Amino acid sequence: MTTTIGAPLNRIDARLKVTGAARYSAEMPVKNVAHAVLIQSTIANGRIADIDTAAAEQSPGVLLVMTHRNAPKLGGKQKSVQQPGEDYPLLQDDAIHYNGQHIGVLVAETFEAATHAARLVTVRYDEDKSVVRLGQVLDKLAVPQHFRGGARLPDSSRGNPDQEFVAAPVKIDQTYQTPIEHHNPLEPHAVIAVWTGDELVVFHSSQSVAGSHKTIAGHLGISDDKVRTVSHFIGGGFGSKGSTWPHVTIAAMAARIVNRPVKLVLTRRQMYTSNGFRPQTRQHLRLGADRDGRLIALRHDSLSHTASFGEWVEPCGLSTEIMYSCPNLGVSHRVAPTDTGIPTFMRAPGEASGMFALESAMDELAEALAIDPLELRLRNYAEQDEHEKLPWSSKSLKQCYERGAAAFGWNKRERQPGSMRNGDLFVGWGMASATYPMNRSKASATVRLQADGRAIVQCATQDIGTGTYTIIAQVAADAIGLPVERVTVQIGDSNFPEAPVSGGSQTAASVTPAVDAASRDIRKQLVDLATTGSFKGLRSEDLDVVDGAVVVKSDPSRRAEIGTLLAGRDALTATKGAEPGDEKKQFSMHSFGAHFVEVHVDPELGEVRVARYVGAFAAGRVLNAKTARSQIIGGIVYGLGMALTEETDLDHRSGRVLNGNIAEYLVPVHADVPDIEVILIEEQDPHVNPLGVKGMGELPMVGVAGAVANAVFHATGKRIRYLPIRPDKLLRTA
Amino acid sequence: MYPFTYVRGDDRQAAVALAAEPGTEFLAGGTDMLQLLKDEVRRPRRLVEITSLSGMSEISSGPQGLRLGALARMADVADHPAVRDEYPVISQALLASASPQVRNMATIGGNLLQRTRCAYFRDTAMPCNRREPGSGCSAIDGENRLHAVLGGSDHCIATHASDLAVALVACDAVVVVTGPSGEQRIKLEDLHLLPGETPEKETVLQPGDLITAVEVPPLAFARRSLYRKVRDRASFEFALAAAAVALDIDGGTIRQARVALGGVGTKPWRSHEAEKALTGAKLETASFEKAAAAALAAARPLHQNGFKIILAQRTLIRALLTVGA
Amino acid sequence: MSDWDVSRRGFLQTTALTSGGFAFAQFVDRHGALAAEPEAAPSESAPARQRVTLQVNRTSHELTLDPRTTLLDALREHIGLTGAKKGCDMGACGACTVHLDGKRVVSCLTLAASAEGRRITTIEGLAEGDELHPMQAAFVEHDGFQCGYCTPGQIMSAVALVGEGRAASDDSIREFMSGNLCRCGAYPNIVAAIKSVAGGRA
Numbered sequence A: 001m002t003t004t005i006g007a008p009l010n011r012i013d014a015r016l017k018v019t020g021a022a023r024y025s026a027e028m029p030v031k032n033v034a035h036a037v038l039i040q041s042t043i044a045n046g047r048i049a050d051i052d053t054a055a056a057e058q059s060p061g062v063l064l065v066m067t068h069r070n071a072p073k074l075g076g077k078q079k080s081v082q083q084p085g086e087d088y089p090l091l092q093d094d095a096i097h098y099n100g101q102h103i104g105v106l107v108a109e110t111f112e113a114a115t116h117a118a119r120l121v122t123v124r125y126d127e128d129k130s131v132v133r134l135g136q137v138l139d140k141l142a143v144p145q146h147f148r149g150g151a152r153l154p155d156s157s158r159g160n161p162d163q164e165f166v167a168a169p170v171k172i173d174q175t176y177q178t179p180i181e182h183h184n185p186l187e188p189h190a191v192i193a194v195w196t197g198d199e200l201v202v203f204h205s206s207q208s209v210a211g212s213h214k215t216i217a218g219h220l221g222i223s224d225d226k227v228r229t230v231s232h233f234i235g236g237g238f239g240s241k242g243s244t245w246p247h248v249t250i251a252a253m254a255a256r257i258v259n260r261p262v263k264l265v266l267t268r269r270q271m272y273t274s275n276g277f278r279p280q281t282r283q284h285l286r287l288g289a290d291r292d293g294r295l296i297a298l299r300h301d302s303l304s305h306t307a308s309f310g311e312w313v314e315p316c317g318l319s320t321e322i323m324y325s326c327p328n329l330g331v332s333h334r335v336a337p338t339d340t341g342i343p344t345f346m347r348a349p350g351e352a353s354g355m356f357a358l359e360s361a362m363d364e365l366a367e368a369l370a371i372d373p374l375e376l377r378l379r380n381y382a383e384q385d386e387h388e389k390l391p392w393s394s395k396s397l398k399q400c401y402e403r404g405a406a407a408f409g410w411n412k413r414e415r416q417p418g419s420m421r422n423g424d425l426f427v428g429w430g431m432a433s434a435t436y437p438m439n440r441s442k443a444s445a446t447v448r449l450q451a452d453g454r455a456i457v458q459c460a461t462q463d464i465g466t467g468t469y470t471i472i473a474q475v476a477a478d479a480i481g482l483p484v485e486r487v488t489v490q491i492g493d494s495n496f497p498e499a500p501v502s503g504g505s506q507t508a509a510s511v512t513p514a515v516d517a518a519s520r521d522i523r524k525q526l527v528d529l530a531t532t533g534s535f536k537g538l539r540s541e542d543l544d545v546v547d548g549a550v551v552v553k554s555d556p557s558r559r560a561e562i563g564t565l566l567a568g569r570d571a572l573t574a575t576k577g578a579e580p581g582d583e584k585k586q587f588s589m590h591s592f593g594a595h596f597v598e599v600h601v602d603p604e605l606g607e608v609r610v611a612r613y614v615g616a617f618a619a620g621r622v623l624n625a626k627t628a629r630s631q632i633i634g635g636i637v638y639g640l641g642m643a644l645t646e647e648t649d650l651d652h653r654s655g656r657v658l659n660g661n662i663a664e665y666l667v668p669v670h671a672d673v674p675d676i677e678v679i680l681i682e683e684q685d686p687h688v689n690p691l692g693v694k695g696m697g698e699l700p701m702v703g704v705a706g707a708v709a710n711a712v713f714h715a716t717g718k719r720i721r722y723l724p725i726r727p728d729k730l731l732r733t734a
Numbered sequence B: 001m002y003p004f005t006y007v008r009g010d011d012r013q014a015a016v017a018l019a020a021e022p023g024t025e026f027l028a029g030g031t032d033m034l035q036l037l038k039d040e041v042r043r044p045r046r047l048v049e050i051t052s053l054s055g056m057s058e059i060s061s062g063p064q065g066l067r068l069g070a071l072a073r074m075a076d077v078a079d080h081p082a083v084r085d086e087y088p089v090i091s092q093a094l095l096a097s098a099s100p101q102v103r104n105m106a107t108i109g110g111n112l113l114q115r116t117r118c119a120y121f122r123d124t125a126m127p128c129n130r131r132e133p134g135s136g137c138s139a140i141d142g143e144n145r146l147h148a149v150l151g152g153s154d155h156c157i158a159t160h161a162s163d164l165a166v167a168l169v170a171c172d173a174v175v176v177v178t179g180p181s182g183e184q185r186i187k188l189e190d191l192h193l194l195p196g197e198t199p200e201k202e203t204v205l206q207p208g209d210l211i212t213a214v215e216v217p218p219l220a221f222a223r224r225s226l227y228r229k230v231r232d233r234a235s236f237e238f239a240l241a242a243a244a245v246a247l248d249i250d251g252g253t254i255r256q257a258r259v260a261l262g263g264v265g266t267k268p269w270r271s272h273e274a275e276k277a278l279t280g281a282k283l284e285t286a287s288f289e290k291a292a293a294a295a296l297a298a299a300r301p302l303h304q305n306g307f308k309i310i311l312a313q314r315t316l317i318r319a320l321l322t323v324g325a
Numbered sequence C: 001m002s003d004w005d006v007s008r009r010g011f012l013q014t015t016a017l018t019s020g021g022f023a024f025a026q027f028v029d030r031h032g033a034l035a036a037e038p039e040a041a042p043s044e045s046a047p048a049r050q051r052v053t054l055q056v057n058r059t060s061h062e063l064t065l066d067p068r069t070t071l072l073d074a075l076r077e078h079i080g081l082t083g084a085k086k087g088c089d090m091g092a093c094g095a096c097t098v099h100l101d102g103k104r105v106v107s108c109l110t111l112a113a114s115a116e117g118r119r120i121t122t123i124e125g126l127a128e129g130d131e132l133h134p135m136q137a138a139f140v141e142h143d144g145f146q147c148g149y150c151t152p153g154q155i156m157s158a159v160a161l162v163g164e165g166r167a168a169s170d171d172s173i174r175e176f177m178s179g180n181l182c183r184c185g186a187y188p189n190i191v192a193a194i195k196s197v198a199g200g201r202a
């Protein structure tokens, strides 16, 4: 029996992607499509006093200008089912909540006509004062009302952290800050809305087709089954395509009015005000330790900002709760409204920002005690989840530390900052830990085995670049007993059996158990069929399915082909769901990893370049060694951007995004990224889910910024506590 | 984009005559023009595409120096053996600019005339004196980390973005212009204007003026020249600070020097002050430090760009140390 | 009733019939409305247009375009070649990279009219029939992508880079590929893919 699970298979959709044949949402060849362009506010707070659309309406080719004045009144709720706690502006009133809010949409015959005419709409505002930075709203901080959708508490503690901190012999007491960051998937959000009668098909770039069609239906006040979301290929999302943002519904509204399919693609600039962001944070870390570096007390108090019309909180402290052994620990989250759009999930929301702070603070503690940073972490290794008082379902962080350190050569590190050189450049070695929770939701899948020996798997999940297509094929192939080439995977369509959002690194853990269950059912049906047909008289236990044929275990030369067994039938079909039980009550489930990085810093010019990177990760079972490695590399690169270059600049007076493009919002380019050595540590974890997978998408980004900041400190003796670490900060810091 | 008509110029004089009419602009590689058209910062009614004009793409070198046709592409100039060997500073400045794709499209003439990257300038929703005279400068009290510390006024502090212009201005380049009133030769140093009270006036060129070539006089010691650019990420970004330097060295003494700075000035910033400080000075770090201090003596920091004063000095010192070595 | 049948049952039937390793292309073909001729008939109120003939992948396309149309939009919206991607529309990401007379350029900053009379090659024109170009094959093998959106641009750029002689070292590849952003961070795999092709040539 050949197994494909785990093998480094090439992606099954690779050919489509390298030939340009893979069609992303805006590329679906829909006939007679009209082009829509959003009109956005240019102030941050106030009301629309007057809006003049006459010039735009008279511009050649224009079909519709829709603003709050003439937009259909939506009976439905204006909330996203995927992101509770927010009220979307959907052209229903004249209120402006942030700069860049949608205030209208224009539809025209061509893209060129639409983009120009949209700019001819002139608006007079009654403008109110606005505040757009966290630093301006520190007096408005409050306890979050919808923290993690109610699933977690914003404040939690164990022991007596405040008192024990005061008493601790060694203390670190510092504040760390992270800026606004934007996901910037390379594919801009795109929608084509097609009405047929009262049914709507929406092609749009979505990390959650199943959630999307419900959200749109909810907005429009029609029933879910009238709306179908299709998203076959998604050009990256990183959280920004997890919720269904207002432009999708707006496109559907416009399509209804012009009575034609409407295509709406956000411009890169609009991507900065249309689909959330990682909010600015300030995190106060207090670490108290004994002289051997053992933590006695730990507090992590985080501030972040949200929109005036909804609450979204960056949950910075959650990793801190479980990361290290410490008897006295407290975590809190506070949030204040600003006149900005609403933040959202961005790759490792909370973990990425929070672990920058925690891992920087741990490094500061190591420095204060003159202990090796890795040794400090080992001394504080958590043998169980001390917060929930649960055993780990599996944890291989020690192996990650060991193997990562060995591959990197960590033991050759000179402890003293500023002591290592490469020519005139200062060399710094930094490390940090990574952790991410195992998430899993209910999912189902349909598998259909055809007489031609091919299986088709259908599931309303999606592949955002993570390799979902491929791992589904692998899991189904193994479970049925088919060569992987004989599996067709159909996903990205809300008509298929329901699956959760591709967020929280949960897709593999949620979807593959359902695919596995449905596939096993097919295998069983097939074998049962054989016992009444080709192998009458034998029992099911005597048979196996190998390479697409039923064989007799004791004599594999006796085979029955699927076509023969299914003679006269169309196909075998099975739909199965899989969902988590109460295993999270018995075990604490997390992935872990370790980062080791070498930076070269030009001491006079402040240039920081990453020279070398080793990451070691343990996240349960690896379904595809090739795509898993790619995801890890991708997460690290994302983290390097966070560490060194990414920051969204807002004009502090108007809230206008100033670098709302991808030239000045600096994501890493080829030249920023060295070779990255990935070490994958396989874990057998029977508790997390039937396939033992934990999810790989976000974990590798967690800790990168801390590791880099620690390396920069090691190189220069300068501690940068406010990301990103750009030359000006190094020049300013003594 | 505002609607425009598109004409291909295939004759130099005709192109000039067309472009002299109001509402008409030249289009070369289009890499800056298309950005500005899309953002509706520029609204010409007619574009005259000039890339098919003959005799404007050649790159030649000889005893009279280097001649770069205004339509020569950045990539071709950067790779030209004469440029690489005799004026490395020019080749390096080009290779440190934009991306390979943009360099395959963008022309030398267009590069010199590219507009500032000031975010307020490129966003028609924001006040900006350079774009809309009298509307106010959003940057002076706004976000100005990337703005100029040299040559600014109370009306505008936008950085000139070109790397190439910095290298060329250090080499005493001259711009050859054909206009409605005939041909003229303008020192590159005099091409761009300081913002003063009229930041909207960026160059001395008049409507219809067509740059046909850039000439770089012979400069033997330009073989010992260098462009050093500092940016936040390793590539594909405009300069935080940059220095173009060439040194004429006689034993341990500097006979002559050429110095220009990028990323810090409202125009390509030739520093005669630094050159003066270097002329006759000893080839040592202390001389470089003095020159750097002289170059930035007139710098005026705003609340976010003060670091550029230090950074530009250190960049210049580094460039001098490297070519001096 | 439009020719594109969105009823639930209609759809499931069609998809259930599909076969082939990867079913999506077939899904498109089976739907009448999803046909490969997206150009809309110009309406009367449309803005001024001009005729432009583009030579793409050795095929000539006569188009009537708004003069403002970029080469990228002409390819994607008018010719139906959606391989070149729009990531930023401002020259900053490289997703729209195509070859003009053999040189890599960003098609989003090129007017369609300016590309007239020039040889345009897109990702769709790279493979010889069913045979992938070696660079495409190397990207598959080295997993030089995740979401795939930057991929056509990366590949077009990579092919040009090898031709330019810039694949001599890792650092050179990285520098001269820096006009192609990959937000999924596939950079190390892309470098490996390029090396495997360039190495094979040297």
Ligand SMILES: Cc1cc2nc3c(=O)[nH]c(=O)nc-3n(C[C@H](O)[C@H](O)[C@H](O)COP(=O)(O)OP(=O)(O)OC[C@H]3O[C@@H](n4cnc5c(N)ncnc54)[C@H](O)[C@@H]3O)c2cc1C
Pocket (backbone or CB within 6 Å): A663, B025, B026, B027, B028, B029, B030, B031, B032, B033, B034, B035, B050, B070, B071, B096, B097, B098, B099, B102, B105, B106, B107, B108, B109, B110, B111, B112, B113, B114, B161, B162, B163, B164, B209, B210, B211, B212, B236, B237, B238, B239, C090, C091, C092
């Ligand atoms: C993403 C990106 C990154 C970039 N990064 C850098 C960088 O790091 N460093 C850098 O220096 N530059 C950079 N640039 C700018 C780039 O170098 C310029 O856009 C380019 O050089 C302009 O040349 P062009 O031929 O495309 O000019 P066009 O866009 O065609 O024209 C620019 C202007 O010059 C005028 N013009 C053009 N040619 C002539 C002529 N012969 N006579 C008279 N007028 C003329 C046009 O009318 C127009 O006003 C970048 C550009 C992009 C898109």
Ligand code: SF4
Pocket (backbone or CB within 6 Å): B116, B118, B119, B120, B121, B127, B128, B129, B130, B131, B136, B137, B138, B139, B140, B147, B155, B156, B157, B158, B199
């Ligand atoms: S610095 Fe100049 S270009 Fe920028 S906003 Fe001020 S006036 Fe405009």
Ligand code: FES
Pocket (backbone or CB within 6 Å): C085, C086, C087, C088, C089, C090, C091, C092, C093, C094, C095, C096, C097, C106, C107, C108, C109
């Ligand atoms: S779309 Fe052309 S460079 Fe980004």
Ligand code: FES
Pocket (backbone or CB within 6 Å): A186, A235, A236, A465, C144, C145, C146, C147, C148, C149, C150, C151, C181, C182, C183, C184, C185, C186
């Ligand atoms: S593969 Fe997604 S952007 Fe490169």
